[in-house]
Structures are given as structure tokens and as C-alpha cells.
Amino acid sequence: MxxxxxxxxxxxYIAVTVFMIGATWRILGIIAIGRKTDISPPKxxxxxxxxxxNLRHFLxxxxxxxxxxxxxxxxxxxxxxxxxLVIFAAPHITFFHDRxxxxxxxxxxxxxxxxxxxxxxxxxxxxxxxxxxxxxMRLISDWDDHIGSWLTFLVMLTGCLALQESHDxxxxxxxxxxxxxxxxxxxxxxxxxxxxxxxxxxxGATYGRKGMNL
Amino acid sequence: xxxxxxxxxxxxxxxxxxxxESLQAQSVRPPxxxxxxxxxxxxxxxxxxxxxxxxxxxxxxxxxxxHGKDGLATSGQSGRKLIQAQGEQWRIVRKTYIVKYGGWVLxxxxxxxxxxxxxxxxxxxKAGRSGETISRFSLPHRTAHWFMASIFILLSISGLILLLxxxxxxxxxxxxxxxxxxxxxxxxxxxxxxxxxxxxxWLTFMFIRGNFFQMADLKWILKGGGLLGPHASxxxxxxxxxxxxxxxxxxxxxxxxxGMILEFPWxxxxxxxxxxxxxxxxxxxxxxxxxxxxHIYIGTLGMEGALDSMTxxxxxxxxxxxxxxxxxxxxxxxxxxxxxxxGSQSIPDHNQISAQSQTTET
Numbered sequence: 001m002x003x004x005x006x007x008x009x010x011x012x013y014i015a016v017t018v019f020m021i022g023a024t025w026r027i028l029g030i031i032a033i034g035r036k037t038d039i040s041p042p043k044x045x046x047x048x049x050x051x052x053x054n055l056r057h058f059l060x061x062x063x064x065x066x067x068x069x070x071x072x073x074x075x076x077x078x079x080x081x082x083x084x085l086v087i088f089a090a091p092h093i094t095f096f097h098d099r100x101x102x103x104x105x106x107x108x109x110x111x112x113x114x115x116x117x118x119x120x121x122x123x124x125x126x127x128x129x130x131x132x133x134x135x136x137m138r139l140i141s142d143w144d145d146h147i148g149s150w151l152t153f154l155v156m157l158t159g160c161l162a163l164q165e166s167h168d169x170x171x172x173x174x175x176x177x178x179x180x181x182x183x184x185x186x187x188x189x190x191x192x193x194x195x196x197x198x199x200x201x202x203x204g205a206t207y208g209r210k211g212m213n214l
Numbered sequence: 215x216x217x218x219x220x221x222x223x224x225x226x227x228x229x230x231x232x233x234x235e236s237l238q239a240q241s242v243r244p245p246x247x248x249x250x251x252x253x254x255x256x257x258x259x260x261x262x263x264x265x266x267x268x269x270x271x272x273x274x275x276x277x278x279x280x281h282g283k284d285g286l287a288t289s290g291q292s293g294r295k296l297i298q299a300q301g302e303q304w305r306i307v308r309k310t311y312i313v314k315y316g317g318w319v320l321x322x323x324x325x326x327x328x329x330x331x332x333x334x335x336x337x338x339x340k341a342g343r344s345g346e347t348i349s350r351f352s353l354p355h356r357t358a359h360w361f362m363a364s365i366f367i368l369l370s371i372s373g374l375i376l377l378l379x380x381x382x383x384x385x386x387x388x389x390x391x392x393x394x395x396x397x398x399x400x401x402x403x404x405x406x407x408x409x410x411x412x413x414x415x416w417l418t419f420m421f422i423r424g425n426f427f428q429m430a431d432l433k434w435i436l437k438g439g440g441l442l443g444p445h446a447s448x449x450x451x452x453x454x455x456x457x458x459x460x461x462x463x464x465x466x467x468x469x470x471x472x473g474m475i476l477e478f479p480w481x482x483x484x485x486x487x488x489x490x491x492x493x494x495x496x497x498x499x500x501x502x503x504x505x506x507x508x509h510i511y512i513g514t515l516g517m518e519g520a521l522d523s524m525t526x527x528x529x530x531x532x533x534x535x536x537x538x539x540x541x542x543x544x545x546x547x548x549x550x551x552x553x554x555x556x557g558s559q560s561i562p563d564h565n566q567i568s569a570q571s572q573t574t575e576t
Contacts, residue, residue, distance in 0.1 A: 070357055118409055122361075129360040133525065134353055160405050161398035169394050 004168045007175035012099070015182035022186025023194055030198055035206075042209045049208010050201040056214045057200045071130050078123025084108065084116040085156070091165065117160050124153055148190045151181050304489040312493060316500040317378055323504035327511045334441065337517045339532050347528035348545065356527055358420040362413040362462075368406045370503050375399035377496055407473045414466045424450040425459045430540060440537075450541040458509055461502065469498045 001009070060072050086092060090107035097104050108116065128149045131137050155177045162170035185191065207214055279297045351359070375383065376399050384392040431453040433446065439454055440446035451459070472491040475482050482488045513520050519533035534542040539550040 070354060114405060117405055121406070122409055122412065125364045126357060126361055129357050129364070130353075133356040133360060133527070135526065157402070161401050163401045163405075164397050166397055167394045170398055 002168065002172075004172040004175065007172050007179060008095070008099070011179045012175065015179040019182040019185055023191065026186055026191055027194060027198070030195060035202065038206075038209060040210075043211030044208055046205040046209040049214065050205040052208060052214045053202075053204010054197050054200045056204070071127060074123045074126035074130070076123070077119045078127055081116045081118070081120025081123060082152075082156070085113065085120055085159070088116075089113050089159075113163075117156070120156060121153075121160075124149065124156070128153070144188050147184070148188050151177065151184055152190070155181050298485055300486055300489065304493070307493060308496070312496045312500075313378060313381055316496060317382065319500050319504055320374075320507075323507050327507060331511070331515065336515065337441075339518050339530065339536060341532045341536070343519065343530045344532045346531045347522075347526075348531050348534050348542070349527060350523040350529045350534070351527045353527065355420050356524055358413075358416045359524055362410075362417045365406055365409050365413045366502075366506065369403060369410055370499070370506070372399040372403040372406070373499050374503070376403060377499070404477055407477055410466070410473070411470045414463070414470060418463050421459055422463075425456050427453070427456060431456065445536075445539075447540050448538050449544070450538060452538070454512075458505060461505055465498045465502050469495060469502065472498070 060068055065072075088106075088108040090110075090113070093104055093107050128146075131141050131145060131149065155174070158170070158174040158177050162174050165171070181190075204214055280299045375395055379392055379396050379399070383395060387395070428449065430447055430449055434440075434448055434453045437444055437446035439452065446452070472495040475487065475491045476495060479488055482491070513524065517537075519530050520537075522533075523529045531542075534545075535550050542548070542550055
């Protein structure tokens with residue numbers, strides 16, 4: 001069995017299992033904590049606040065827009081670019097079809113893939129630069145943040161370096177980093193991809209119930 | 215037999231009788247003995263096609279191949295030419311001069327930096343750190359700088375693999391491994407290339423203010439930047455920093471243009487433009503990487519306190535006085551009498567300095 005076969009075979013399924021169980025465990029753990037019963041009479045709907053809190057955070061606050069535009073642009077650039085890369089890259093669609101489910105969907109043309117990758121890389125680099133050059137971000141960042149950023153960068157980089165699809169070694173390298181990333185995900189702040197709606201929703205529900213303007 | 219068939223037959227003959235190595239090594243220029251009767255005789259014996267009408271010499275064939283001939287069926291930008299003679303010159307220039315001397319230029323740059331470090335050592339603050347800082351670069355400045363630095367490093371590594379890999383890497387790691395690395399480098403280089411243009415435009419707009427040359431720069435040059443003798447006064451940027459900025463802007467723009475031509479070959483109107491782009495791109499890369507090595511050295515190992523300006527954005531007040539005294543005076547309004555012995559002087563209120571500095575930068 002070649003390294004590529006191991007990395008996209010047994011190791012990949014182990015990584016996906018760890019990812020699924022770990023992520024589910026973390027989300028259930030957060031939900032199980034629950035929240036303190038608020039005995040005050042509600043002034044508005046907490047459920048609406050939950051949804052509004054989630055939606056409101058997609059837009060920058062006007063008062064902070066000038067200070068935060070770089071990382072807002074970088075954040076959207078990275079996350080949307082990465083989403084498009086993962087979901088609409090032709091090699092990924094084929095891989096999902098062959099390994100996970102029997103469904104196919106339209107793939108991006110190669111030039112679209114390149115542009116999405118450039119947006120994702122530009123965004124990720126800017127976000128990481130901000131992490132060590134902004135005094136506040138530097139203070140609240142630890143190794144977990146940096147490892148998460150670098151692992152994601154290496155997954156993207158090795159994937160793009162293997163774009164020519166001419167060498168199994170490059171694909172194997174990409175798959176190895178994908179497997180490591182999947183295993184690391186549930187135990188790190190990368191989990192924010194699955195928990196952000198809970199924290200935004202919690203804040204939104206709490207404030208919404210009090211009738212605060214979100 | 216028309217000329218087209220004759221050319222095809224000659225090409226087939228060449229493939230049959232010549233070993234691969236000699237084909238690779240041999241110039242495509244017409245051999246000096248192109249009209250040699252011996253060769254004509256050999257061709258006659260092999261395929262019996264040479265000069266059958268008695269009107270063409272071998273030099274005529276070569277001339278037609280190189281300069282075009284009606285009736286030749288070719289495609290692409292080459293017109294009716296089967297051989298582009300400039301391609302051979304391009305190959306020789308790239309292989310003999312660019313790869314060989316480019317590598318030596320880089321090696322020399324590294325050697326000079328190491329030598330300078332051994333002779334001069336780390337440039338330390340003469341008065342020591344004061345603990346008080348002054349704001350030098352805002353967060354957008356630092357983000358633009360590190361964004362460019364990240365892209366530049368990725369492009370430099372992948373570009374050097376493409377340029378020097380066959381000469382330097384292949385003998386060490388072997389052909390198969392080099393093939394893998396080169397494939398990855400090509401994909402990476404093409405991917406990050408367009409981002410360099412974004413980074414260059416962003417960097418230019420962020421840093422152009424204060425980077426125009428002034429009379430103080432001439433004095434700075436005459437004093438050797440203070441490295442070899444007396445203190446050399448400088449504003450926000452000294453002559454070396456300004457030179458580096460303009461090198462990045464000008465050489466970077468040339469790299470961007472030639473890089474886009476190479477990444478999107480259909481932009482080029484002729485094959486010559488592609489060949490020139492390869493040469494110019496390689497020369498620009500060697501120049502930029504060599505200068506970047508010096509920039510990285512002086513910004514990290516070479517000078518105490520310099521890196522702070524690009525990590526925290528703040529520099530020690532003593533550093534500002536010793537290396538950028540005119541900028542310090544401009545920001546604080548305080549005269550620096552003797553920049554090399556300022557550590558013991560009273561230091562203005564930090565908040566006041568930061569506020570003034572940010573105002574001048576943003």
C-alpha cells in the first residue's frame with residue numbers, strides 16, 4: 001500500500017471519525033451547559049434575538065468600520081475563498097464522490113479555482129499578520145491560534161502545489177495535512193467554524209430578550 | 215517532392231542518426247559546413263533527397279527553416295518559420311549567463327552579508343535602550359509590509375527552484391524528486407504571482423509618503439550611512455530604505471509585467487517578447503532577492519531595535535535618535551544635539567510622541 005493510499009484511505013477515515021466524534025462532543029458539551037434561567041419578564045423574543053445576533057455579526061459596526069476594515073475584508077476573503085475551494089474544486093468533488101457519498105455537483109473551472117485560492121491565501125496571510133502585529137491580537141493569541149492558522153495554510157498550500165495532478169507525492173502530502181487538520185480541528189479553536197453561531201446566538205438571545213437593539 | 219516533404223524527411227533523418235545527448239547539446243544554428251558535399255553525399259545515400267533538382271544547397275534549407283518559406287505549414291506565432299534562431303540565443307543566455315551568474319550573485323550577496331556581520335557585528339544602540347518608545351509604523355503599514363514579505367518569500371523560494379533547481383537541486387535530490395519539487399514550485403509561483411501585484415500596489419500606496427529623495431540623503435551617502443564613520447542624519451527613511459523602496463516599486467513593477475506575460479502567454483504578441491520576459495524576470499528576481507537578503511539582515515540580526523518597528527510598530531526613543539534623528543525632531547519638536555549620546559537625556563512624554571507620530575503617518 002502506497003503512502004497516498006494510506007493517507008486517503010485508512011488514515012483519512014480515522015481522521016474523519018475523530019473529527020466527527022470530537023466536534024459533536026464539543027457542540028453537545030456547549031449545549032449541555034445551558035444557560036442560567038432568566039426570571040425577569042421578557043421584553044422581546046429571545047429566539048428572534050438568537051437569529052438577529054447571528055445575522056448582525058456578519059456586518060461591521062459602523063463605529064468600528066474604519067479601524068477594522070482590513071481584517072473584515074481579509075476574513076471574508078479567506079472564509080469565502082476557502083469555502084469555494086473545498087466545495088467546488090473538481091478534484092474535491094471527485095474525492096467526495098469516490099470516498100464519502102454518491103453525489104456530484106458542478107465544479108468550478110480551473111481559473112475560478114485559482115482566483116478562489118488567491119482570495120483565500122490573501123485573506124489568511126493578512127489575518128495571520130494581524131495576529132502578531134496588532135498589540136491586542138498578539139496579547140490574546142496563543143500557540144493554538146498560530147498552529148491552526150499554519151495548519152490551514154499548509155493544507156491550502158499543499159493542495160495548490162498539487163494542482164498539476166502529475167505526482168502522487170504532492171497529493172499524498174496534501175492528504176497528510178488534511179488528515180492532521182481534521183484530527184486537530186475538534187481540539188482547537190478551529191472549532192469556531194462550528195460554534196460561532198452558538199456564541200453569536202447566545203449573545204443575541206440574551207440581549208434580544210432584554211429588548212436591546214442589536 | 216516539395217520542400218515540406220523534404221524538411222520532414224531531414225527531420226526524421228536527424229532523429230534516426232543522432233543520439234539524444236548530441237541532439238540536446240547541438241546548436242540549431244546551421245553548421246559551418248552546411249554546404250559540405252560530404253553531408254550532401256551522406257543524405258543522398260541515406261534518403262536520396264538532397265538536392266535532387268540541383269537547385270538547392272544545404273544552406274538554403276537552413277535559411278528557409280530559420281527565416282520562413284512560402285508553403286511551410288506551421289501553427290502559432292512562428293509564422294512560416296520552423297526554427298526560431300533567437301530561441302537558441304535565448305537558451306544560451308539563460309543557461310550560460312542567467313543561471314550561472316545569477317547563482318553567483320546570490321552567493322556573493324550572502325557572503326558579503328556574512329562578511330559584514332563578522333567585521334561590523336550587530337549595530338547596537340550606543341546609549342542602550344531607554345524603555346520609552348515612539349510610534350513608527352501604524353497597523354495598516356505593518357500589515358501591508360508583512361503581506362508583501364509573505365508573498366515575496368513564497369515567490370522567491372518557488373522562483374529560485376524554477377531558475378536554479380536543475381543546476382543546484384537535481385544533482386543532490388535526483389531527477390524524480392526534482393521533477394516533483396519543480397512541478398510544485400511552478401504551481402505555487404503561478405498562484406502567488408498575481409497576489410504580488412496586489413501586495414505591490416498596497417505597499418506602494420502605504421509607504422510612498424516620505425520615500426522621496428532629499429538633500430539629507432546626499433549627506434547620508436557621503437557619510438556612508440554612518441556605518442563606517444560619523445553619524446549620518448536621516449528622516450523617517452534613510453537613503454538605504456528609500457533605495458530599497460524604489461527598487462521594490464520599479465523592479466517589482468517590471469517583475470509583475472513580465473510575470474503576467476509569462477503566466478498568460480497569449481498576452482505576448484511574439485515569441486521574442488516571452489523570451490525577453492524570461493530573461494528580464496530572472497534578472498529582476500536575482501536583484502530583488504539579493505537586496506531583500508540585505509534588508510532582512512539589517513532589519514533583524516544586523517541592527518538592535520530595528521525589528522520592533524515592524525512587529526510592535528514602536529521603536530525605542532534612543533533608536534529613533536541614533537538612526538532617524540531628523541524624524542525624531544520632526545515628530546517631537548525636540549532637537550537632537552548629539553544623536554550618538556542621547557540615551558541619558560530627558561525623554562518626552564511617550565503618549566505625546568505616539569499621538570504626534572500617528573498624526574504624521576496616517
